[in-house]
Amino acid sequence: MNYLPGTASLVEEIDKKLLVVLRDGRTLIGYLRTIDQFANLVLHRTIERIHVGKKYGDIPRGIFIVRGENVVLLGEVDLENEDKLPLEQVNIDTILELQREQQVERELEQDRKKKAMAERGIHVDQAIDDF
Amino acid sequence: MKIVDGMVEGTRGRGGRRISWVKNVKDSTGMKISECCEILLERERCICGTLHSVDQFLNIKLTDINVTDPEKYPHMLSVKTCFIRGSVVRYVQLPADECDTQLLQDATRKEAAQNKQR
Numbered sequence: 001m002n003y004l005p006g007t008a009s010l011v012e013e014i015d016k017k018l019l020v021v022l023r024d025g026r027t028l029i030g031y032l033r034t035i036d037q038f039a040n041l042v043l044h045r046t047i048e049r050i051h052v053g054k055k056y057g058d059i060p061r062g063i064f065i066v067r068g069e070n071v072v073l074l075g076e077v078d079l080e081n082e083d084k085l086p087l088e089q090v091n092i093d094t095i096l097e098l099q100r101e102q103q104v105e106r107e108l109e110q111d112r113k114k115k116a117m118a119e120r121g122i123h124v125d126q127a128i129d130d131f
Numbered sequence: 132m133k134i135v136d137g138m139v140e141g142t143r144g145r146g147g148r149r150i151s152w153v154k155n156v157k158d159s160t161g162m163k164i165s166e167c168c169e170i171l172l173e174r175e176r177c178i179c180g181t182l183h184s185v186d187q188f189l190n191i192k193l194t195d196i197n198v199t200d201p202e203k204y205p206h207m208l209s210v211k212t213c214f215i216r217g218s219v220v221r222y223v224q225l226p227a228d229e230c231d232t233q234l235l236q237d238a239t240r241k242e243a244a245q246n247k248q249r
Contacts, residue, residue: 006188008186009192039216051206056205071216072215072216072219073215075207077209078209082209085209086208114165
């Protein structure tokens with residue numbers, strides 16, 4: 001066997017630029033410095049990347065110690081093709097504003113759905129509240 | 132959060148109502164259950180790739196990955212190989228035509244028989 005399975009395989013990723021997706025949906029990009037058997041991670045020179053549609057923004061964050069249970073996936077960033085993505089970088093304020101707009105839109109969408117369901121006699125929250 | 136901290140301090144007062152788990156979730160998230168579900172579904176993602184390695188916790192390493200819906204997950208475009216923590220895996224789907232079910236069945240039966248003998 002010339003490879004390590006499971007969390008041990010992360011040894012190969014040390015000191016590389018990694019993209020980490022957390023359970024709450026956040027995306028961090030940084031250099032992996034240390035790992036352990038739980039996939040607890042130490043990320044150096046980390047940025048948080050926010051995507052909205054085809055636009056993205058980076059917020060510099062510094063050093064992270066990520067508890068393993070919050071990690072969904074991590075992958076090596078392809079440095080060669082990093083700049084060739086069909087995405088556009090915008091500044092922090094713009095992306096935060098876009099994110100807020102997206103959030104509002106989602107809430108409206110949810111309300112619409114709920115209304116449509118209610119018209120057809122389905123009350124999701126009430127049904128669960130009953131007990 | 133209340134839910135993960137374990138025991139709730141004190142006791143329920145005489146004749147006090149039991150608080151359902153759902154109520155706890157709602158109190159600590161400040162959201163309705165349907166909204167929580169919505170978020171959960173939104174976070175769901177599908178990744179296809181070639182299996183590089185897997186361990187006893189179902190930690191999975193994939194190479195040559197493809198995200199089924201790149202518009203929804205634009206950050207995955209720059210990633211070619213990835214490590215997925217086993218605890219977040221819901222299911223693994225094998226391509227049906229590359230999976231010899233007959234062979235698998237025989238193998239499991241053989242192993243079961245061996246375990247019986249021991």
